[in-house]
Amino acid sequence: MAKTKAQAKVKAVKPALVVDDAKxxxxxxxxxxxxxxxxxxLKQLKGMAPIIIKHPYHIDYVHxxxxxxxxxxxxxNKKLLATxxxxxxxxxxxxxxxxMWDGAECNWVELPETGTIHCFTVCHFGSxxxxxxxxxxxxxxxxxxxxxxFLTRLIGFDPNQASxxxxxxxxxxxxxxxxxxxxxxxxxxxx
Amino acid sequence: MRPVYLVxxxxxKFAKARPDVTFQPMVKEAYDYALKDVGISQKRFTEIADGxxxxxxxxxxxxxxxxxxxxxxxxGLCPKPSHRVEGGGATGGLCLQEAWxxxxxxxxxxxxxxxxxxxxxVQTWKGNEFIALASDVSFDxxxxxxxxxxxxxMVTRHMKEYGTTVEQMAAVSVKNHMNAYHNPYxxxxxxxxxxxxRNSPMVAWPLTRRDIxxxxxxxxxxxxxxxxxxxxxxxxxxxxxxxxxxxxGIGRGTDAMRMADRPHLQVPLFPxxxxxxxLKYPGVxxxxxxxxxxxxxxxxxxxxxxxxxxxxxxxxxxxxxxEIQTYEDMGLCRYGEGGPFxxxxxxxLPNVDYGLDFPGEVGKCPVNPSGGLIACGHPVGATGLMQxxxxxxxxxxxxxxxxxxxxxxxxxxxxxxxxxxxxxxxYVTVSILQRA
Numbered sequence: 001m002a003k004t005k006a007q008a009k010v011k012a013v014k015p016a017l018v019v020d021d022a023k024x025x026x027x028x029x030x031x032x033x034x035x036x037x038x039x040x041x042l043k044q045l046k047g048m049a050p051i052i053i054k055h056p057y058h059i060d061y062v063h064x065x066x067x068x069x070x071x072x073x074x075x076x077n078k079k080l081l082a083t084x085x086x087x088x089x090x091x092x093x094x095x096x097x098x099x100m101w102d103g104a105e106c107n108w109v110e111l112p113e114t115g116t117i118h119c120f121t122v123c124h125f126g127s128x129x130x131x132x133x134x135x136x137x138x139x140x141x142x143x144x145x146x147x148x149x150f151l152t153r154l155i156g157f158d159p160n161q162a163s164x165x166x167x168x169x170x171x172x173x174x175x176x177x178x179x180x181x182x183x184x185x186x187x188x189x190x191x
Numbered sequence: 192m193r194p195v196y197l198v199x200x201x202x203x204k205f206a207k208a209r210p211d212v213t214f215q216p217m218v219k220e221a222y223d224y225a226l227k228d229v230g231i232s233q234k235r236f237t238e239i240a241d242g243x244x245x246x247x248x249x250x251x252x253x254x255x256x257x258x259x260x261x262x263x264x265x266x267g268l269c270p271k272p273s274h275r276v277e278g279g280g281a282t283g284g285l286c287l288q289e290a291w292x293x294x295x296x297x298x299x300x301x302x303x304x305x306x307x308x309x310x311x312x313v314q315t316w317k318g319n320e321f322i323a324l325a326s327d328v329s330f331d332x333x334x335x336x337x338x339x340x341x342x343x344x345m346v347t348r349h350m351k352e353y354g355t356t357v358e359q360m361a362a363v364s365v366k367n368h369m370n371a372y373h374n375p376y377x378x379x380x381x382x383x384x385x386x387x388x389r390n391s392p393m394v395a396w397p398l399t400r401r402d403i404x405x406x407x408x409x410x411x412x413x414x415x416x417x418x419x420x421x422x423x424x425x426x427x428x429x430x431x432x433x434x435x436x437x438x439x440g441i442g443r444g445t446d447a448m449r450m451a452d453r454p455h456l457q458v459p460l461f462p463x464x465x466x467x468x469x470l471k472y473p474g475v476x477x478x479x480x481x482x483x484x485x486x487x488x489x490x491x492x493x494x495x496x497x498x499x500x501x502x503x504x505x506x507x508x509x510x511x512x513x514e515i516q517t518y519e520d521m522g523l524c525r526y527g528e529g530g531p532f533x534x535x536x537x538x539x540l541p542n543v544d545y546g547l548d549f550p551g552e553v554g555k556c557p558v559n560p561s562g563g564l565i566a567c568g569h570p571v572g573a574t575g576l577m578q579x580x581x582x583x584x585x586x587x588x589x590x591x592x593x594x595x596x597x598x599x600x601x602x603x604x605x606x607x608x609x610x611x612x613x614x615x616x617x618y619v620t621v622s623i624l625q626r627a
Contacts, residue, residue, distance in 0.1 A: 050210040057254065068329055094330050094451040119351070119475055121343030122396040127320030127336040138335045138344060140451055140475065149451040149475075151334050162396040167351045182333045 200580030205568035208311035215265035241299035246286030246306030247572030283575020284611020284620030300420030307410035308570035343395035346512035355530035361388035371562025378568035407568030411576035440492030440623030444483025478616035481520030507612035575611035
């Protein structure tokens, strides 16, 4: 489209969308670094120490237990549940909805009232979330009639007296009265 | 499948933290080294390279999604094909094998495998939390949330099953730290005694801080080529590359994420191996994925007696205990004999003084002559590629040139195995490298 004389004239005078003395509002939040040394000679910039900043990174994450939800409902009702394949009878002490051998959908069953320690460790350090709980004892528990094992915390053993003799000892589950809907709603103690 | 050569490689100096650079220039350090070692300029190499594979493990450590492409463009490799590979601790091993696939299949003649990890963005205990997210977040992480704890549980079972001792594990730590003493790329170059290892702070009983690898910032790069690719590279370098190193065996295996789910079955046997009586396998004491990968890689490479036919192994010793477990998976000894094998001297270098007395022949098959993960560091996405680079230098006989110290050179090495391992044994790769 051909420009009219009037349009050309307006543009030449003043670009209406541009503001003089433009400035972004500043805030006092976040990282504030005062007074960074800066050389006059740009060649010296390669010798500059790195600028290292720290900033928080928090998220609330929504996690569904999905098909495993009945297990956590079980813990809240003082029941330790496993899943069992209707076809081959393979029993998962840590629940799996589908059997890894034949793909069939498993049924929920209760585990026996006692189990034995399959292996264990005493954690003197941990990830940040659990650091305040150290030292704590982790163990895999095996059950009569179950083919896989269950990871849990052991209570009632002295963490400073760790011994291979703990392996094979009989233990029983105890349930927290106030469910947090975590696998730690159950823990094991000497039977 | 076409023959595949590992032509060149480079490694950045592994360090607790590299605040002086972001990840892209760190990869470039390794990449530039690999190019310089074959005497080809970046400009010329870019004309020849067909594409790449990128390797890094954790988006949590990075807090930068799509980091692979940022390396690709920094190295000037855009718009060539590339993809990222991720498989926990085995990420680097998988990356090398993806590059092998690209070349072996005829898809590429020259493929770059590069990897890195920057673990210094968070404190160690937050880092442990990030790593523990590589365990079932419904059933494992909320209970323990700690990989050292998982490995410690596995080794208490190994000890109970076979009588493995903490001193045998400590011997692995002494060996790998002492080897690293002669490796300028390594992070922990320490002369230790068995007592030093046992007296260092307990992390997860019975594993002390010296039984466990450290977190690192680091990068590594490998150049992989077909015969045609090799000719193109030689033409660009105006020389012939000698000696050549081929990738002659590739193997991979997997196992259930949750240790609790590991079944009790029979051992998948090597063709030459006698069956085991009453051994519930793998349970949590052994890595079925490592055995599966070894069977495939040995079959591929025509290995029928690994201890005799492999001159050295670079394996994934994230823990001294897992090195012992891996001896067994890889058939360097039978299941149950990993502990005595560790203390026998077979896995030590004959010309390094460890301050230990050995009951057996020293240096039958040196394991982790570089110092392994325990002493070199474990910047996850780089680790498996670092092993490939160190193995390449061993097979070329160029350890002295690259380390400035020939102490770690395995004399006359013709065939090496590298082993990369994820999770509590979830993904494992074994690759065989051989002097052509």
